[in-house]
Amino acid sequence: MSLLEVSDIVVRFGGVTALDEASFTIDEGQICGLIGPNGAGKTTLFNVISRLYTADSGSVRFGEHDVLATPPHKIAGIGIARTFQNLGLFPSNTVLQNVMIGAHHRTKTEFLQAMFRTPAARREERETRELAIEILNDLNLAHVANSPAAGLPYGTLKRIELARAVAADSKLLMLDEPASGLTHSEVEELGETIRLLRDRYDLTVLLVEHHMAMVMSISDKVVALDFGRKIAEGTPSEVQNDPAVIEAYLGVEAS
Amino acid sequence: MAKTTIIRGTSQYRSIVTVGFALLGLVVILLPFVMSGFRTFQFTMALLWALGVLSLNMLTGWSGQISLGHSALFGLGSYTTCILVGTYEWNPLLTIPVAALVTFIFGIMIGIPALRLAGLYLALMTLAIGVAFTPVIRRFKEHTGGSMGISIKKKVFPEEIVGLNLDQYLYFLVVIFAVVMFALARNLLKSRVGRAITAMRDNEIPAQTMGIYPARYKTLIFATSSMFAGIAGALYAFVIRFSAPYSFTLTLAIFFLAGLVVGGIGTLAGAVLGGLFIQFVPYYAEEINQSLAGMVFGIIIIVIMVTAPTGVLGLIKKVRARVVTVADPPVVRN
Amino acid sequence: MTKFFQLVIAGIEIGSIYALVALAIVIIYASTGLKNLAQGEMAMFSAFIAYQFHAWGLGIWLALILAILTTFVLGMGVQQVVLKPVQDSSLLTVVIVTLGLFLGLNSVAGFIWGYMMLAFPAIFPEGAVEIGSVGISYAAIGVFAVLLACAGALFALFQFTKIGLAMRAVAYNKETSMLVGVQVNRVIMVGFGLAASLGAVGGIFAAPKLFLDPFMMLTVLIYALASAAFGGLDSPLGAVIAGLFIGVIENLAGGYIGFIGSDLKIVVPLVIILGTLLFRPQGLLGRKYIPRV
C-alpha cells in the first residue's frame, strides 16, 4: 500500500481553481518530484496536506490517517514535515533553537516542568539539543548554530529549514522549492543531501522543484501539474518526454 | 584597544557572572539597612512594578500578544488579598496562592476568546477589560468597598519580624518573590515551551506545522502572565494595605507598557529597569507638575519605539559590545 | 412603553457619538491598516480646543468649526510626526505608539486645562419635541442630524471627489496606487486629518453631555472600538449602524436589567466585542480574507 494517497483534491480561490481533481500516490521510501509551471498548484497542494488550506473536495490518506480530518497542529505528529517556498523560519531564535523547535512534537516538557526545571525536563532538553547539533553537523551548519536566524545568507536559511524539517523525524518530508536561490554547485550538493537524508532517516520525500536536472536525477517518480490538474505521472524519463508536459512548459516559459 | 572575547560556559565567564551577582546581591541585601524607611518602601514598590512589567513581558515580549488589561489583573490580585485579609481575616501569606489561582483562571477566561483572532482584537478586548475594571469594582461594593476601597489593618503584620521593621520585612518578602518569579520566568523562556511561544510570535503558521498548537500556548501563556500579574498585585496589597478602584486604571496598564518599552521588550532584566522607571519618574516628575509624568511616559514610549525599539537594555548591550564580546561556545558533536 | 422609547432615543443620541468616533477609526484603519487607540484622546483634545475658543469669546458654532479645522491640521501633523515612522512596523509597535500618544495627549490636556470637570456650553437649544408622552430633546435630534450630515458628506467625498477616490484606491491597495501615480503619503496624511476631524465632531458634541475632562472619551473610545469591530473594521456604513445599535442596546440593558445598572453598562461593549470575535470576526459588513502562506 502506498504511504501517501492524494485523491481528487479540488481547491478554489474565488474564480481560480488552484487544484482540479489532483490525484497521485507515493510509496514508502520514494522520492517523488512534483513539477509544473508557476501557479500550477504545487504549493497549494502542500498547504492542503499541512491543513493550512481547506480542500473543497477530495481526500488525502497518509498511512492509516485521514489527513483532512486531522487538525493542522497534529500533522507533524502523524509524521509529515515540510519546508516553505518563502522560508518559514523563526528569525529571532538562533539557528540551533530553530532546529530544536522542529522537534517540538516529539518532546513533552510543559509549563510546570519547564518553570521548575524538573530532571525529566532537563534530560529532554539535553537530548533535543544533541539531536539538533547532530543534524546541524550533517548539513554543515554547525558554525552558525548560535547565530540568530535573521540575517544569514539565503542559501544557508534554506538549509536551516531543511535541518528543522529533519529534526521532526517524520516519515514524509515535503520540500517546497528547496533549491531556489542556490548557486549551481549548491544545487548539486542539495540533491546529494536529500538522497542522503532519505537513506539515513528512512524518509519519503515529496519534492517541488523547478530545477529539472536535479528533480530528474534524484526522483524515483515524477508528477506534473498544470492549472491544478495532473497532466503526467511516471518515471522521470516518461514524464520528461510526455507531450503534455513539454507543451505546458513551452507554452508558459520558452526556455 | 584590543577587544576581549568571553565565551559563555568557560570558568572565566562563570567567575565574572558569579562576582556580578554577588555584588548585586550584596547591594540588594544592604539597601534597606542604609536607606530610610521611605526609600526602602520606594524600592519595594519599584520591584512590584517590575513584576507587573515582567508579567506583561511574558505575554507581549514573548508571545507578541498585547494586553491593556494587566492593570485589571494586578488589581484583581490586590483585591483578592485585601478582601480575604480585610473581610475574612485570613493570614496574608495564604492569600497569595488564592490570588494566583483567581488570576490564572481569569487569564484563561480572557485568553480563550482572545486566541480566536490576531493582536488587533486582543488589544481591543483587553483595553475594554482595563477600562471596565473600575466600574465593575464599584458595582460590587458589598465586597469591594466601592469607590472608598478596602483596606487591611496594619496589625495583621507584626511590628517586628526576625529583627526587621515592617518596611524591611516587606522589602525582603518582595525581593524573595521577585527572585523566584524571575527565575521561573527565565526557566520557562529557555525551555521547549519558551521556544514554542517565541516561534509562534515570529511565524505562527510554520510553527503550527511543527506541531505547536497556538491556541494552547496562547491561552496558557496568557494565564501564566495573568497569574504573575495577580501575585504582584497581591504583594502590592501587602505593601499598600489598601485597594481602591482608581489605583488600577488604564493608566497603570499603559505604565506597565511604558516600563516594558523602556527596559526593552522581551528581555528579563529590562523589566527591573522598567519597574524603577515606573516608580521614580512619576515621583520626581510630579514634584514639578501633576501631568509631567504622563507626558514624559507618552513621549518616551513614542521616541523609544521609533528610534531604539530594544530599549535601555538594548543600548546597554550595545555599549558593552564595544568593550567585550560575549559569545557562545562553538557547537561540536560529542 | 414611554420608558422604552425614551431609552431608545437616549441610545441614538449617545450612539451617534460612538458612530462618529467609530467612523474615524474605520477610515484610518481602512486606509492604513492602522488602528488608532488614541482616537478618543484626540477627540477629547479637540473638545478642549473648542472650549478654549469659546472661552476666548467666540460664539459656540464658530468655536467648534474652528476647533474642527484646527484638529484637521493637528491630525495631519500627528500622522507625519508620530505615526508615519512606524506605519510599516509590526502591529505591536503601532499599538504601543498610539498608546504613547494616548497618554501624552491625556497628560498635555491635563497640564493645560487641569483635571477638574468643566461645563461645556450647550450647542443646541434646550427643550424637546413631544410625541405623545415621549420627549425628543433638540440635542438628540441635533447630534443625530450631525452624524447623518457627516456620514453623507463622507459618502459624497468618497464617491465624487478626486481625493476621495485616491483614498479608496490607497485603502484597496497601497502599492498599486503608488504605481498609478497616487501620492500615497499625502493621501494618508489627509485621511488622518479627516479622521481626526470626524473624531473631533464626536468629542465636541459629546462634551455638553459628558462634561469636559481629560478622561471624558475613555469609555466613548471603548464603545467606538466595539462599534468599529462589530460593524466591520473596514466598513464606514457598518460603523454608523453599529454605533447607533450599541448606543441603543447599552441604554436598554442599563434601563431594564437591574443587575447591570449604570456601572456595568461598560460590560456591554465588551460582550459585543467578544461576540463579534467569536461568531463573525470580520464584523457585520466587513470583508473576509484568507491569508496567503
Ligand SMILES: Nc1ncnc2c1ncn2[C@@H]1O[C@H](COP(=O)(O)OP(=O)(O)O)[C@@H](O)[C@H]1O
Ligand atoms: N491564499 C490564496 N488566495 C488566493 N489565491 C491563491 C492563494 N494561494 C494560491 N492561490 C492561487 O492558486 C494558484 C496556485 O498557486 P500555487 O499553489 O502557489 O502555485 P505553485 O506553487 O504551483 O506555483 C495560483 O493561481 C495562485 O494565485
Ligand SMILES: [Mg+2]
Ligand atoms: Mg509554489
